[in-house]
Amino acid sequence: MAFTVEAADCIAGMALLLSGYATWITLKFNKRQQSLIESQEKLNNLLLEKESNEAENSKKADLGASFIKLGSNKYRLKIWNKGTACATHVRIEFPEENNILIQSEIDEKFPLEMLETYQSVELIAGVHMGTKRKHAIRLIWSDASGENHQKVVYPTL
Known part of the structure; x- marks a missing residue:
């Protein structure tokens, strides 16, 4: 039993490698995207807190x-x-x-x-x-x- 590699097998192997690489790049991008979303959420919360403090301070005399x-x-x-x-x-x-x-x-x-x-x-x-x-x-x-x-x-x- 001899194992023969044909052109179709090479193309399928290359497609598998390319698919694995694309999946790895997508996962890496999704991690960075999630990190960006979290930092944006933190910034939004800080902005909301700052605005509420300013609104509260606008009602105060000193x-x-x-x-x-x-x-x-x-x-x-x-x-x-x-x-x-x-x-x-x-x-x-x-x-x-x-x-x-x-x-x-x-x-x-x-x-x-x-x-x-x-x-x-x-x-x-x-x-x-x-x-x-x-x-x-x-x-x-x-x-x-x-x-x-x-x-x-x-x-x-």
Whole structure:
């Protein structure tokens, strides 16, 4: 029994090899395609998270306070809103003691009904030789994202 190879057998063998190579290339391409799809899905999720955070932050007010000097011996406490939303029902409290701001002026201006973005309010500060340099001030406000947000700031002279 002799085994003879004919032209048809060679063509069939070559077709089998070519088919195997094409299958291997297709599997390799599908792996790369799947990797690309996964990374694209991760990017889409990150974009959605970023957009939702931006939408959430657009509803928030961010209050701050600092002392400003207006000459040789005049100081003011400036409270401002640097957030993107309007702050409402703004209140001010002193966790320690208030020995620098005039209470009657605080009572006149606070609670502040509304503090728009980049708007500020100033309070006269009575600075003297015995005044400590750092003061704790609690700012309390409401905005579109919720009520009773608090922030303790430590403005210094």
